[in-house]
Amino acid sequence: MNGTSAPFAARCIVIAAALFVAAPLAGLLQRALSGNGEVWGHLIAFVLPVAVADTAMLLCGLAVVCGVVGVGTAFLVASFRFPGRSMLAWLLTLPLAFPAYIVAYVYVEVLGAFGPVQGALRALFGFRLASDYWFPNVRSIGGAVFVMGFVLFPYVYLAALVMFRSQNHALAESARVVGASPWRVARDIVLPMARPAIAAGLMLVLLEALNDIGASEYLGVQTLTLSVFVTWLNRGDLGGAAQTACMLLIVVAVFVWLERRGRGIGRNMRSFAGHSQQAGAHDGTLLCGWRGWGATLACSVPVAFGFLIPSAYLAQEAIVRSLRNGVDADLLRHAASTFVYASGAVVVTLLLGFGASMAARLIARGWARLCVSFAGLGYALPGTVLALGLLTPFALVDDAFNAVARVFGGRGVGLVVAGSGAAIVIALSIRFLPIVTGLAEAGLARISADLDGAARTAGASARTMIATIHLPLLRPALAAAALIVFVDSLKELSIALLLRPLNVETLSTYVYQFAVRGIFEDAALAALLIVAIGIVPAMRTVRFARPGNRG
Structure with missing residues (x-):
């Protein structure tokens, strides 16, 4: 590449990065418009009311639980000194190593009628049957x-935690000097300044x-x-599944809009947070x-429920089953299949993601930044919706391959993309x-444009500038991105479940x-293996919560 x-x-x-995301959205819209109107009426009458209600209750409950636990623990770790704080600061990130579905499987076994918790209750109080006592249904x-x-x-x-540790602590100290209690300082100063970051974290939870x-x-x-998953696989109705998926995308769009709006509100308070020389110097009140x-x-309670109990159960069962039945x-x-797919995703995302940002x-130009921003919407697409939307583009590509094969060889080649690990x-x-x-964009924002100008003045080509300036400076950020993409790909269930080739797990x-x-x-x-690999990036994420850390 020359100048x-x-x-x-x-x-x-x-x-290309923008089209990468536009293709499944276009495919989903085409499927939805071609769906049967009678099925849509059935979905509106019987499926969507229950699905919308369950989704709303689940998301509201998660917003409350994750908001209280996440903000509360972050405030304690950032603002106070107490026994075990340093260790708990990174232990609190370890639940990220667990896919939610594995924890669900574990707690159904642990808290079920025949699990150890209810078994202990029966033994302790002399109950004989599950009907003799009440226990919450997991x-x-x-x-x-x-x-x-x-x-x-x-x-x-x-x-x-990132926001609490980067705030200007002089404001909080001034409030304490005039007699404000720690909790009033948190309510009136600390939490309002951290609101955009909290909103972003909650959006990730809901997505x-x-x-x-x-x-x-x-x-x-x-x-x-x-409902998308069941309508697709159990009922075999791709059109109905696509229509339900469009309803889901409306919900996602609302979340994205609310988060962006919250970020815009947060700009009004940005001058008070994160730019003080005293940020990070405050070690907390004893x-x-x-x-x-x-x-x-x-x-400790969130660490126990989110990581220690599921890990202990998996380790015990893995040892018992391996000794009894072998591996x-x-x-x-x-x-090996998982490793290949995750590694392929890392290669593609690094090449296209860094290439688009660069x-x-x-x-x-504004349109180029808009394309990269549009490519960033991929994470907002649930894996089930993404898999459904890609069926039409995959079919078009496979039809093109077969058309070319018939021209040159006289017969088609079958499913090339849709039926493969690609x-x-x-x-x-x-x-x-x-x-x-x-x-990549965060890393590039820290590289002065003057370096680019000096390189061009010296006659360096774009390829030379990227290889000698940008890539070396971005290597830590890209390494972190590769690690996160690999582990998230390893844990992803819906995409692998819906798009994997036959006889491949x-x-x-x-x-x-x-x-x-x-x-x-x-x-x-197998579940323990997924978790063990996910522990490494989960532990590394706490490094980015330290003031002044640049990855």
Whole structure:
């Protein structure tokens, strides 16, 4: 790429990134418009009311639980010193290593009628039957809020922690000097300044909840996403599934709008937060006695429910099942398939995400930045919706391959994309492309444009400038993006479940197949493997919550 060809190549890259996301949206719209009107009437009358109500209750419950737990723990860690604070600061991120569906499977076994908790209650109080006492049913909306809330709260925790630690502590100290209590300072100063970050964290929670099908299906919550899944697979109605998916996208669009609006409101307070020389210098107020141990307990409970209990259960079951039945010989093959798909997604997202962000910088036009922003909407598309929307583009590509094959060979070649692992890689890449573009743009924003100008003045081509200036400076951010994309691809269930080739399993679908047959414990080793790999990036994320950290 030389200086003359750079603008044309850059335009192609940013347009390709936007089309990458536009293709499934166009395919989804085409499916929805071609759907049967009578089926749509049935969906409106019988499916959507229940799905909308269950989705609303689940999301409201998660917003409350994740907001209280995430903001509360972040405020304690950022504002106070108490026993175990340093360790709890990173332990609170570990629930991110767990996919929600695995935690749901675990708690159904632990809290079920034949699980250890109810068994202990019967032994302790002499109950003989489950009907002799009352115990909350984990397979309910309340159970789903509990299970998913203690897995997803770290999104809010990390967002709030970054903001709390980067705020101008002089404002809070001034309020304390004039007699304001710590809780009034938090209510009137700290929380209002952190509101945009908290809103962003909550939006991630709600998008992850909307993406889920495994936990909601297993816990008996009929969400909009699960309705798309059931309408597609169980009823074989692609048009009805697409119409339901469009309703789901309206909900997603509302969340995105609310988050962007909150971010705009937050700009009014930006001058008070994050730019003080004293930001991060405040080590927190010492909590003594029962207050300190109370803070330790408050931060330990989410860690226990979101990570320690599920990990201990999986480890125990993995050891018992492996000793009793041995290790499934196919597990290594399924792990290899998962590794290949996740690695392919990493390669595609890094090339396209960094390429689009870099191209937008070179073009320096509003339309290019708009294309990159549009490509960033992929994460807002639930995996089920994304898989459904890609069916039409995949069919068009396969038809083109077959048409060319008939011209040259006289016969078609069948399903080339839709029937191969490439479908999974493409879908994963679209969904997780925003991770790379977000980190790349954040990294590029810290590279002065004067460096680009000096390089051009010295006669350096665009390729030389990227290779010698941008890539070395962006290497930490791109490495972090690659790690996050790999682990998220590893955990993704809906895309792998809907688009995997015949007779191919990933670790997530392998666990799912055992769970739906009621023998989840037999897949404990595979579930533990998913979690073990996810621990590394979960622990690394706390580094980005430290003041002044640049990755």
